[in-house]
Amino acid sequence: MYIYINEASHHLGDEVEIRGWLYNKRSSGKLHFLILRDGTGLMQAVVSKKEVSEEAFETSGNLTQECSLIVTGKVSEEPRSPGGYELHVTDVKLVGKSEDYPITPKEHGIEFLLDHRHLWLRSKRQHAILKVRAETAAAMREYLNSRGFVNLDTPIFTPNACEGTSDLFETEYFGGSAYLAQSGQLYSEAAIMSFGKVYCFGPTFRSEKSKTRRHLTEFWMLEPEVAWLDLDGCMDLEEDFIVEVVARVLDRCAEELKVLGRDTSVLEKVQKPFPRITYDRAAEILKEKGADFTYGTDFGGADETILGESFDRPVFIHHWPADIKAFYMKRDPNDYSKALAVDLLASEGHGELIGGSQREDDLDELLKRLKEHDLPQKYFEWYLDLRRYGSVPHSGFGLGFERTVGWICGTPHIRETILFPRLMHRLEP
RNA sequence: UCCUCGGUAGCUCAAUCGGCAGAGCGGGUGGCUGUUAACCACUAGGUUGGGGGUUCAAGUCCCUCCCGGGGAGCCA
DSSP states (O other): OEEOGGGGGGGTTOEEEEEEEEEEEEEOSSEEEEEEEOSSOEEEEEEEGGGSOHHHHHHHHTOOTTOEEEEEEEEEEOTTSTTSEEEEEEEEEEEEOOOSOSSOSSOOOHHHHHHTHHHHTTSHHHHHHHHHHHHHHHHHHHHHHTTTOEEOOOOSEESSOSSSOSOOOEEEETTEEEEEOSOOHHHHHHHHHHHSEEEEEEEEEOOOOOOSTTOOSEEEEEEEEEETOOHHHHHHHHHHHHHHHHHHHHHHOHHHHHHTTOOHHHHHTOOSOOOEEEHHHHHHHHHHTTOOOOTTSOOOHHHHHHHHHTSSSOEEEEEEEGGGSOTTBOEETTEEEEEEEEEEEETTTTEEEEEEEEBOOOHHHHHHHHHHTTOOGGGGHHHHHHHHSSOOOEEEEEEEHHHHHHHHHTOSSGGGGSSSOOBTTBOOO
């Protein structure tokens, strides 16, 4: 009977078949210990010379790291085996050989590992991180789907800069130019006028020459957008969302987080309420802690780390100086110099997870913003129409998915949180 | 684009003041009946990133180019 390794506990004493790959092997003359891997877990298989055919014993002695194989044997409990169950082998069949597998069970440098990303994925750590990624995405979708959000995905080819700031990748488009989207937000703003609550979740592209642990050129962004929602409501939503997603991942990925050595007490503290401080207050904190920071500018990586470390859970920073924020953000009616924008910073130097805002819903104000930011009005006529025909107050946010996964996993660099990272100096594999 | 660190065996690294290019892992061969990145013995494996220069002598010093890591700016 063919079973997966994570089903072994239901088959104690049964003769079963495991199909997988050889993770590692140890040998003691008349005894071979095979560590098997099948995608669901690791399991030790013992091949004893006097219990199998001569051919099977020789086959198992010649197995090499990462060859694929089918192993038949009896399941028993064994605390010394990873996973707690062991297979007493009756037969071994080599399926696909693996000669000179490049990634050995020793240390490797990051360049080598990224060059071999297609094989690196098989390692315990990468398997765990990508499993957490999948569960995090599922938890996010479930949260939004169960609360009436409609998932509508936005285009990737765009004619213009959505925010008019970041560098975009330009591509040929039937003799003209198109750009790869860096955000779906503006399109989602159109969608909420039909659906009320929507979200998009997909890849976004930035050709910024950023070589840091927090940047990829292709990354995934989750962007909910909600009609009739103000800035405080947006923070309420973000807070409830993060708390619930983290709780679900803690519950479903306990094993993976253990493999990663993640201090889960940090994640268990992610409970309501998150501190909410103004930009002005954040600037004071930075001044108190002696940071080299100029009021009126955006926070640098070091500033974000200081602010993140100042609290035991993610922290909201709201009411930003309007002139360092995007054109579509609504001004604070009580202080015209401030934008109704909010960033959510994570602890432990993982930086900005979310950027959100209440959007400008007044036609004349928005026209003024476009001029101030020197953006061509003709590309935004459709967006202005949303203010001409039944405009409503509305808000939304964009969550950097890899940064969030990196924070949950505690990985120092987000390149490990995506299957094949795209970086400034890396397009392959 | 700027700052900074690095490039030596398949991998991770060492090589003192400029003086015979080495180790561990991985590979191969042999040994071992409970191993946990198993262990023990033997063995093969090198254009020291490329080019130029200084020197009796360069992995090591100088110039230059290439590639990469970390960071800044920018951003999620």
